[in-house]
Amino acid sequence: MDRSLNNCRILMLHGSSDLYGASKMFLLSIKSLQSKGAEVIVVLSEYGPLVDELNLLQVDLHIYKLGIIRRKYFNAKGLLNRLLTIRRAKAYLSKMVSEKKIDLIYSNTSAVLVGGWVAKKMKIPHVTHLHEIIKSPNWLRKFLGKMINYTSSKVLAVSQAVKENWGDVIAVEKIELVYNGIDQSKYLQSGNQLRNELSKPTDSTILIGMVARVNQWKGQNYFLDIAKILSHEHDNLHFVIAGDAYPGTEYLVDELxxxxxxxxxxxxxxxxxxxxxxEAILSGLDIFVLPSILPDPLPTTVLEAMASAKPVIATSHGGAKEMVLDGETGFLIPWDNAKKAASILSILINNPQKRVAMGKAGRDRVLEHFSIQAYLENFSYAIYKTLVK
Known part of the structure; x- marks a missing residue:
């Protein structure tokens, strides 16, 4: 079957300009479509590190406020701001769809609503790619779900946990599971860059770290609670936290x-x-921790850590349960019991051979189940099926 997307023009919308998980997958999604011959047009709400990466892909890039849904807008003034911004974005994108003869609109994450409304108005297919699990407030999940269900021809979910989270408000037949994949080649090399940078740790110091956005649920404070317990039990540990906050929430970094x-x-x-x-940070760690206190959909950093041959300690909910094989590639820990989590981490701290064995098993799992090749093919095929219907 010919799955070519030659002569197809696809408008891709994304709510962030960072280079964290969803943005990395956005880049891979573009590569997937370009590899099948599609012409990609991208609209972002703001400038950021993602822009340079998009320019390397030579996409037709535009910056225009899309009215991204964020919790900081959950007040009367904020909601009015979103309504007006989305209204302007709808007019801007409708004109773009008409002038550029767009065949399909793709919206990356549930925070981007305007693409669906434009697609509905212009009578073209719309695909929403869900990277998030929303537990509360439930009214928000139901509202977003109903909007996505009404405006989307197809919905892609990055994990079974994401699919289940939205399954009661989005028609199940619309949702397709497409696991993320990563370019493993960047993570196959080992190095001492991080250890040299920190300077304080000796060769015998065990480096334990996390890489994540600084926000209310990624678990930086939980990580700190675990670290305090472990520091009293072991004298050869050093802990590392990497990541910044969303623009407008920099105060969370100050609090951290x-x-x-x-x-x-x-x-x-x-x-x-x-x-x-x-990749350099992960290469320098001995143990990677994902301490999210709420379900994480399918965290890319877990795949990156596994590709780096590091044992992964992750809280036992969300997509991590589909990635980490408990007792084989790492351990799953509770999200609300630092003492128990520390005791599980101590198993790896005390056993360097187990760290190496679990790291190797994790790398093998990524290569087999979360390869970039599989993602590139599965994503483009999902778009192809939506267009040819």
Whole structure:
């Protein structure tokens, strides 16, 4: 069957300009479509690190406020702002669809609603790619789900956990599971860059770290709670936190830094801030931790850590349960019991052979089940099926 997308023009919308998980997958999605001959037009709400990567792909890039749904707008003034911004974006995108003869609109994440309304108005297919699990407020999940169900021809879910989260408000027959994949080649090399940068740790120091956006649910404070317990039980540990906050929530970083200073283990923990060299950080760690206190859909950093041959400790909910094989590639821990989580981590701290074995098993699992090749093919085929109906 010919799955070519030659002469297809696809408008792709994304709500962020960072280079975290959803944005990395956005780049891969574009590569997938381009490999099948599609012409890609991208609209972002703002400038950021993602822009340089998009320019390398030579896409037709536009910056225009799309009215992205964020929690900070959950007030009377904020909701009015979103309504007006979405209204302007709808007019802007409708004109673009008409002038550029767009065949399909793709919206990356549930926070981008305007694409669906434009597609409905212009009578063209619309695909929503869900990267998130929303537990509360439930009214928001139901509202977004109903809007997505009404405006989307197809909905892609990055994990079974995501599919189940939205399955009661989005028609099940519309939802297709497409696991994320990563380019493993960047993570296959080992190095001492991180250890050299930190300078304090000796060769015998075990480096334990997390890489994630600084927000209310990614678990930086939970990670700190676990670190404090472990520091009292082991004298050869150093902890690393990498990641910054969404624009407008920088105060969360200030709060985190203050918490680190008051932790009593300030000399044993380093906050690196935003880093583009994630592969170098992961290469330098001995153990990777994903301490999300709410379900994480399918965190890309877990795949990156596994590709780096690091054992992964992840909280036992969301997409992590589909990625980490408990007891084989790492361990699943509770999201609300730092003492128990620390005791599980101690198994790896005390057993370097197990760390190596689990890391190798994790790398093998990524290569087999979460390859970039599989994602590129599965994503483009999902778009192809939507267009040919």
């Amino acid at each position: 830094i203050l918490a680190l200073r008051k932790s009593g283990i300030e000399n044993q923990i380093t906050y690196l801030g935003y880093r583009s060299d994630v």
